[in-house]
Amino acid sequence: MKPFHSYSNPALAIDLVVFGYHENELSVLLLNRKDEPFKGGWVLPGAFLQMEERFSDTCSRVLRTKLGMDKLYLEQLYTFDELDRDPRGRAISVTYFALVNPSRLEFSAGTMANDVQWFSVKKIPDLGFDHKIIFKKALQRLRSKILYFPVGFELLDEYFTMTELHELYETILDISLDRRNFRRTILASEYILPTGTKREGLQNRHPELYVFNKKLKKNNFQLNIPLS
Amino acid sequence: MKPFHSYSNPALAIDLVVFGYHENELSVLLLNRKDEPFKGGWVLPGAFLQMEERFSDTCSRVLRTKLGMDKLYLEQLYTFDELDRDPRGRAISVTYFALVNPSRLEFSAGTMANDVQWFSVKKIPDLGFDHKIIFKKALQRLRSKILYFPVGFELLDEYFTMTELHELYETILDISLDRRNFRRTILASEYILPTGTKREGLQNRHPELYVFNKKLKKNNFQLNIPLS
DNA sequence: TCCGTTTGCGTTATTTTGACACAAACTAAC
DNA sequence: GTTAGTTTGTGTCAAAATAACGCAAACGGA
Known part of the structure; x- marks a missing residue:
């Protein structure tokens, strides 16, 4: 051509x-x-x-x-x-x-x-x-x-902890976000799903692992991360 | 070149x-x-x-x-x-x-x-x-x-009424917005400024004329029009 | 076992939103 | 002018969202 x-x-x-x-x-x-x-x-x-x-x-x-x-x-x-x-x-x-x-x-x-x-x-x-x-x-x-689109999909491992996701947002935005409000908002959206499992290798680790919700329509999705 | x-x-x-x-x-x-x-x-x-x-x-x-x-x-x-x-x-x-x-x-x-x-x-x-x-x-x-940026600047006359701005938003978004809530939000942002004057020609017209706020930093500006 | 840290779950006050009432200002018809 | 219907400006109120933060259970290392 x-x-x-x-x-x-x-x-x-x-x-x-x-x-x-x-x-x-x-x-x-x-x-x-x-x-x-x-x-x-x-x-x-x-x-x-x-x-x-x-x-x-x-x-x-x-x-x-x-x-x-x-x-x-x-x-x-x-x-x-x-x-x-x-x-x-x-x-x-x-x-x-x-x-x-x-x-x-x-x-x-x-x-x-x-x-x-x-x-x-x-x-x-x-x-x-x-x-x-x-x-x-x-x-x-x-x-x-990142404020309105599930960017973490591409940047984290398949299984990740709430802390890891929280730190991803803090790092990218370069501000600090209240851990508890962040958790509440993220879970209320259906951005991620709890798996009920803990990280392997560490015998009885506390933090729960999550996965991204693949059934999410990535289009008309709205996150609205609380900025405090 | x-x-x-x-x-x-x-x-x-x-x-x-x-x-x-x-x-x-x-x-x-x-x-x-x-x-x-x-x-x-x-x-x-x-x-x-x-x-x-x-x-x-x-x-x-x-x-x-x-x-x-x-x-x-x-x-x-x-x-x-x-x-x-x-x-x-x-x-x-x-x-x-x-x-x-x-x-x-x-x-x-x-x-x-x-x-x-x-x-x-x-x-x-x-x-x-x-x-x-x-x-x-x-x-x-x-x-x-239009939901977060003052687009009306470019589409309306220099002086305009609240109704005209309201209808602009309804037309572009193709939905109806509550007139009173729209007014409240728009005025709370400093998107537009009241002029205290009425439209010329019409001897004593009621609707007040507004202008766009030229001092607005068009960058980090956030409107957030109420969608109802 | 003790102690400092991380994690999960909650409460509360304040702000924002959505829905709508009402009266003053206006226009058009008589 | 008077009247009737519409437009415009202002306010109220309940519900929802946001921001700030308390607390205890789970955890890891000494």
Whole structure:
């Protein structure tokens, strides 16, 4: 399939903001560039759109290469069009944000491609291109989204404790939430379901394990986390 | 500025969903195509991105041509990438939605380009390309946006009555809202300010006129319209 | 067994919401 | 002008949601 224009079109890049949550820290996946421009600097992982590709195909290509996993939660974020965002020439960037539970990845931190690394969202280095702006927009989106959408689905293990879910929300929103009010609200929505079981290995541990309610219609769902 | 790719890139279209509000009706601007494909059919107004153009420049070009006005409220909606969305070949569409008070336009219904027309959102004809999907997404966005963002700024006259604002919300959301609760909520937020004046021309009209509060930080603003 | 911490369950005061009553201001018809 | 019906501004009240926090059982480590 060819473009039907006689004149040339801007290059089309797909850039990804991949969020990972692990041990009370929210991180983003960054790539260390091997080539100019920004050689040696950090950028968001991305690739150019191929002619016959859907955006999600390009995302999968990048994710598979860098994380060994391609079926993540993906959501289109925004399309950036500044004229000088790429020093090589006009390039449009369609950006996505992805959520991943790092413990589910094929590549663990040790075996990951040596040009990629997780960075805490609180310690993001300077980024090439306009990627700092893209990152900020993604974080903003995640923070507003978590208030009304069950984002934890993608970031926690299948079984998790109330404390873990509570800490996920505190970490992402970067505020403290009353533990007891949080519990009440979350349970009143049918966001998660109690399993009645305790964590294995620990002989008689107290905290109950929960699972996400798969029967939930993710669409018209409304959470409304109490902010205190 | 040239693209720096050796291989060719997809064409990049900018398509606009322009909403207008007039006499308790929410309408969308549609264009009647003069050429194939979809000759004679209705589509959203749009244009191809030129090499040195920002998206907003392309939007302005389209708006100026069709409405004689280019400084509207504009918001990027979504970028569509289906492979077969344009029968002529691969074309990506970056879509925007715009809000207009038709009474502020240079071109009134009579003097508008004869290939454009307002259609009530309740009576949208079949649309070419994937434009029906784009339209639906825009309407959805407008409806969710109005619940927490002062959208009326763009759709009403400078001075307006409480009833007019109330009816705007009812029309866009397509539900009925309790007049008295709506008033209470809107006034409690500082979304609008009373002017203490009455409408001119009508010697002693009762309904008070309001203006939008320009000092409002449009960012972290939260409305929360009561839905009853 | 003791002690500090975590977890589950509850109470209470305050605020917000939803539903609606009522009278003053207005318009149109006579 | 007077009258009748409508629109507009203000207030009330019960129910629901929110915010703040008490307490004891379950737990882990010393």
